[in-house]
Amino acid sequence: MYLKTVEMVGFKSFADKTTIEFDNGFTAIVGPNGSGKSNITEAIKWVLGEQSAKSLRGSKMSDVIFAGAEDRRKGQYAQVTLTFDNSDRALNFETDEVAVSRRYTAAGDSEYMINRRPCRLRDITELMMDTGIGRDSFSIISQGKVEQIFTQKPEDRRGIFEEAAGVMKYKSRKHEAERKLKHTEENLHRIYDILSELADRIEPLEEQKNAALRYKASKAELSDIEIALTAVQIETLNEQWQVAKNDILAYGEDIHNRRAALTKTQASLTDYKGKASQADASVNELHEQYVDLVKNAEQLQAKIQVHHQKVLFKENNQANQAENLDSLKAAVKDFKASIIQLKAQLADMEKDIDEKTTDRDSLLSALEDLSDDSEAAVQAKRTEYITALQKQSSLQNDLSQLEKDIANEVASVEKNQSERTAKETTLAELKAELAKAEADKVSMGQEIESLLNQYQMKDQEVKAKQDEAYRANQEMNQANQRLMQATARKESLEDLDRDHAGFYQGVKAALDLSDKIQGVHGAVAQLLRVPDTYTGAVETALAGAMQNIVTENGQVASQLIGELKRQRAGRATFLPLDVIKGRSVNPNDLNKIQSMPGFIGVMVDLVDFDNQYQQIMANLMGNVIVADNLDNARAIAKALYSRYRIVTLESDVINAGGSMTGGATKRNNNAGLLSRKTDIDHLSQEIKTLTATVTNLQEEMHQVSQVSEEMVKELETIKAQGDEARFSERTLTSQIDQLTGQIADLTEALKTGESLQASASKTKAKQEKAKAKLEADLKVVDDQVNQLKNLIEDMNLSATDKAEKRAQLQGQLQAAETDLAVMQSQYTQVESQLAGQEAELAAKENQVSQVEAELKLMREAILSNSETSGTLEADYQAAVKAQKDCEAQLKAVRKVRNEAQNKADALDKEVQEMNTHLQDLLEKQAKVEATASRYEVSIDNHLTHLREEYGLTFERARATSELTMSMESASLKVRQLKKEIEQIGPVNLAAIDEFEEVNQRFTFMQKQRDDVLAAKEKLYQTISEMDEEVAERFEQAFIAIRDAFEDIFPKLFGGGRASLKLTRPDNLLESGIDIEAQPPGKRLQHLSLLSGGEKALTAIALLFAILDVKTVPFSILDEVEAALDEANVARYGRFLREFAHKTQFIVITHRKGTMESANILYGVTMQDSGVSKLAAVRLEEFDEKLLESSN
Incomplete structure (x- = not known):
């Protein structure tokens, strides 16, 4: 490469x-x-x-x-x-x-x-x-990098050797391992903190667990005695309650008759009160009208008085303004007289000034006649002669310079014309090139637009497909999640149902015996189907009774009880179908409350069950009323005299007798027993639906993904084409910008040339005209110079004989001018005074006009106010009449109201007497009801205690527990056991399970600690291995570079020797590197002691040594x-x-x-x-x- x-x-x-x-x-x-x-x-x-x-x-x-x-x-x-x-x-x-x-x-x-x-x-x-x-x-080495080699510290010089050794990736891995080690240390600290915390919790939890076990033993003994004692107390209280209930019925019949008579009388009273109320409303309405009329009359009367005062004020103001007008007119008269006097004074002063001016002018004329101007005339002509010479020289210079300017302007015009021709040729070429580039750009722009449209359309299709895939994936994930949740929930509920979870121990054992003993129908909760709306109310009403077990007959129940005793498996309540009878709400009571707000129904009518369990369910819920909220439940209880138990949808309870139970607690053991079967059915159907949904979504995702991948490939192809087209367009844009700039510059230069050419032509014409004028002016000045020269030679007169006479006339002239200045000053003062008087006169005349206009407006306003006074008086008389009419009507309506009120008062007295008799009966009934209520409340409290504390009904308590001692001894034993429980103190029953949980967690965290310690040791090992690898590779590279350096140095220097040394050979991870060199003819010495050139050449030798060991494809050397x-x-x-x-070398x-x-x-x-x-x-x-x- x-x-x-x-x-x-x-x-x-x-x-x-x-x-x-x-x-x-x-x-x-x-x-x-x-x-x-x-x-x-x-x-x-x-x-x-x-x-x-x-x-x-x-x-x-x-x-x-x-x-x-x-x-x-x-x-x-x-x-x-x-x-x-x-x-x-x-x-x-x-x-x-x-x-x-x-x-x-x-x-x-x-x-x-x-x-x-x-x-x-x-x-x-x-x-x-x-x-x-x-x-x-x-690959890029500058002079500065060469200098770094011999200026760096040995430790800093190590970096270039590490780079050549290729150890940077190992050092990077080491740093990563050190970062993980730090993270591991932090995790270890957290684990130690958790272990410390758990260790602090285990010992107190163990103590709490032991206390909880003692508490449970005492509580079990207390339960047996207290259940039996409560059952006996309930039987005694129930007998006393029946007696009181009969007395209440007798009082109730008498109260019913008296209330009927009272209702009739109250109806008549209501009728007369209505009539009185209507009349009273009319009285109030008329009284309001009367008050308004009185106020209106008073307001009109006040307006009349105010109006009279305004008229009086305006009349007084009119008189004052008339006096002010007279005063102003007198002042105007005085100002006019004063102005006439001042004008006369000015006329006299003007006459005196004219006379004094004539005297001064005579003195000036005489003085001028004696003036000797011969010398001044000679001097003036000499000055004029010098000025003419200067003008002659200036005109000659201007003419010479103008001739030079004309020659330069001609040369400039010719040069500009030549340059303009060359620029026009270049401009035409650039415009042709620009037109081609712009055409290419338009074509490229169309191609880009086409590709962009394709890209956008395809991108939208891709995004739509991706959105579709994402939506399908989201829906599938959500459906999968719901499916897993539903499956897990269903399996959990089925496990709970199989294990009879939530049931008491004895109930579980009895239900488990259903396989051996025929005739076990199941617990009440298993036999009921309750709508979700009423689940909370039913759970509250039934409480522990939901776990009562329905059996075919009493014999089956006895068999089950015998098995529970034999196995010591706990206790349970049984409801034999052939024994239990239903209870119900009295039809009259039911009719009474059916239309009351908040009444929902009798609970047994709101749930579903097989007909064979009608008596069982009616026994449990036949006399329980369901209301929507506590306020409406209280109203229903009051209407039924608190004879029934009422449960609200919010699980509040009004017990028979009037006691109320409500609030919120954690979900008890019975919660969910009613809804478990329903939930399992719902979940089965939901799982079936979700499974089908997931399958459909998986197929949809597979299809969408295939289409999306193909579309993405097409999109990438279009994008690559678009990138190439945009690159070409940017190149064309750059070319167009450059050409446009050049054309603009040339166009501007041509415009400037045209302007300069036109300006030059105008300038030349002006210059020619100016030259002709200068030549004409110069001829005139030449003639003037010759004439002045001849004139000065002829002028030579004496000026000394008239000096004495001139001095005398000058003294007289000075005195005359002084007198004239004084007169003019006095004239100016009088003239200023006259101007001020005239201004004052104009202001006074203006005031007179204003006051006259105001007086005219006042007269018109006084006339208008007189007409308004008549209108207000008429309105006032009409208001007084309306007031009297309303007063008469008010007296008549008050009479009707008083008659109806008197009749209502009589009936009200009669109602009060009837209420007194009725109240006596109600008080007597209330006393009996209070007694019955106390019995009922006591019974209900005992029943509630059995239900909430032990999950038992009265029948189950009576059947399962028998009092083996007197009630007094039992009460004493209960108090003793409660005292023992109290002495145990606060008990954390959860500590039994919590201790096991914390102990398990403590063991788990100890294992975590051991795992983290092992990981920590492994990281230390990794760091050590990286250090060994770095040291080994660094040593190999150092030796190779050192050998290459010792070989290259004498070749570059033409002799001598050099070496590289480690500053800390025992620590290859941190050792610096020293350079020693011995150029030809010198001793071996440290790099810092060499000359500048020797240092540079030594450093270059080292760089070549490194390049010899670590070859790079190319190297750029910038003036090294x-x-x-x-x-x-x-x-x-x-x-x-x-x-x-x-190695490819590129050298600057x-x-x-x-x-x-x-x-x-x-x-x-x-x-x-x-x-x-x-x-x-x-x-x-x-x-x-x-x-x-x-x-």
Whole structure:
């Protein structure tokens, strides 16, 4: 592999497209300083991914774009393409040539391409990996990199040896292992924290577990005694409740009769109250009208008074304004008199000033007659003569300069015409080229648009298919998830159902015996089908009764009880079909509440079951009423005098007797027993549906994926075609922009030329006209000079005899002028006073006009107010009359209201007396009901205690437990057991299971700790292996480079010797590298003690040694030999020639010795300011031609 070409467009000083072709040998690029030759090196670094604008000698990345010149516009983008010969497949690309490009626009857009296809920088980096090519590798070596070798510390110098040794990937793996080790350490710390926490929990949990076991033993004994005692207490309370219930019925009949009579009387009372209320409403309405009328009359009366006051005020104001008008007129009269007086005074002053002016003028005339102007006239003529001479000289100079300007203007016109002809020819050529480029671009644009339309259509089809595939996949995943969830839920429910999960221990045992003993129908919960709406209410109502077992008869129940006792498997309640009788709500009570808000029904009517269980279900739910919420349930309970149990849909309960149970608890053991069978059926159907759905979606996904893959391939083909077309269009756009800029520049230049040509013609005409005028003026001035010269010679008069008379007249003139100035000042003062008086007069006359206008408006307003006063008086009288009429109507309606109210009061008194008698009866009934309620509440509390504490009904408690001691002894024993339980303190029953869970987790975390420790040890081993590999490879590379360096150094220096030494041979992972050298004729010494040239040549020897060990496809050397003398440069050049057989060298240089050794020589020049150009010479062919010519 080698670099074939570098193509640059708009990169730095290479404004135009420039292509450099390289052979697989030694190429030198030369040129003067500032010509742009180093821009070639930077272009290569830039393509390979250089991201630092500073390393490219810029402040920002846009500095790589051509910055423009005097006659060149700034570039719009920079693009560089490197083309590699890949015939040996060194690059992982199945083409013989690989082109890597980078493009950057003035808008800041950046783009990378491989073989003209857009890619990422990462793709280019990966492509070049392990080839030795990169922006920071030894494929590009500058003078600065050479200097680093002898200026770096030994430890820093180690990096170039590591790069040559190829250990960077091992160091990277080591860093990755160290990162994982750090993560492992963190995990280990967390595990230790968890183990510490679990260790702290195990001991207290064990204590809690033991306490819980003691609590369960005491609780079991307490349950047996308390169940039997509660059953006896319920039987006693039930007998007392029956007696009280009979008394309540007797009182109820008497109360019913009295309430009927009361209802009739209350109806009459309501009728009269309604009449009184209607009359009262009329009274209120009329009273409001009356109040409004009174207010209206009062408002009108107030308006009349206000109006009268306004009229009075205006009349007074009119009188004041009349007095003010008289005063103003008197002032006007006074001002006019004063003005007449001032005008007369001014006339007298004007007369005096005229007389004084006449005296002054006479003195001036006499003084002028005596004036001696002969000397002044001579001096004036001399001054005029000098001025004429100066004007004559100036005109001669102007005429000479004008003749030169005319000659220059003629030459300029001829030159402009020649340049214009050349520019018009160039412009025509550029326009033709532009038209062709624009036509090509239009054609390319149409092709791009066609490809874009194809791409968009295909892209939409692909996206639609991908969306369809994604949707199908999502739906399939969701369906799969639901299927797995449903299957798992169904299997779980079936396992629970088979195991009778949720049932008490004794119930489970009895149900398990159904295989051996015939006649077991199942638990109540298994025989019921409850709608979801009522599940909560039914579970609350039945509670533990859901686990009662229905048997064919009492004999079967006895067999089951015997087996439970024999096996000591627990207790259960049984409901024989031939024994249990149903209960119901009294029909009258049911009729009473059916229309009440919130009533839903009797619970037994809301559930489904086989007809054979009618008596069983009616016994459990026949007298339980269901309501929608607690408020409506309370209203129903009140209507039924709390004789029935009422359950709401929210699982609140109003017990018989009035006690209420509600709130929220965690789900109890009975929750879910009712819905389990229904859930299993629903889940079976759902699993069947979901299985079919998943199968259909899988088939749909397979079809969509096949179509989508084919469409994606078509889309990629269209995209590649579009990329190529867009690249061509961008090239054409760049060409069009360049041509447009050139045409604009030429057009502007032609316009400027035309303007200059026209301006030159006008200027020449003006110049010719000016020349003629100057010649005429010059002739006039010549004649004037001759005349003045003759006149001055004739003038020679005396001026001394009139001086005395002139002095006398001047004194008189001064006095006259002083008097005249005083008079004029006095005149100005009087004139100013007159102007002020006239201004005051005008202001006073204006005020008189304003006051007269105001008086006229006041008279009109007073007349209008008089008319308004009459209207207001009429409105007031009408309002007073309406007020009196409303007052009379109000008295009549009040009389009707009072009569109806008196009758209502009498009936109200009668109702109160009837209520008193009824209340006495209700109080007596209430006392009996309270007694019955206490019995009922006590019974219900005992039943609730049995149900909630032990999950038992009264019948089951009476059947399963027998009190073997007196009630007093049993009560004492219960108190003792409760005290023992209280002394145990708070008990965590969950601690029994929790202890086992925590103990298992503790064991698991110990195993996790051991696994993490093993992983940690393995990571340490990996790091050690990487260190060994790095050390081994570094040592091998160091030895190889050292041997090559010791061989190359004397060849480059023409003698001497050099060596490389490790600063820490015992630590190959961190050791630095020292360089010692002995140039010919000198002693062996450290690199830092050598001269600048010796250092540079030593560093170059080391670089060649590294390249000898670590061969790269090509190497770019940018003025690395700048510090060498001519002899060393020649050896350096020969050495490059020798190395070129295995490494392609591209050398930026300005040294003769290097140039002479090159196969191809490229010259970089800057003929136009700011634009680099390239010229190539193949030296081998040149040498052959020289040899042929010499022969």
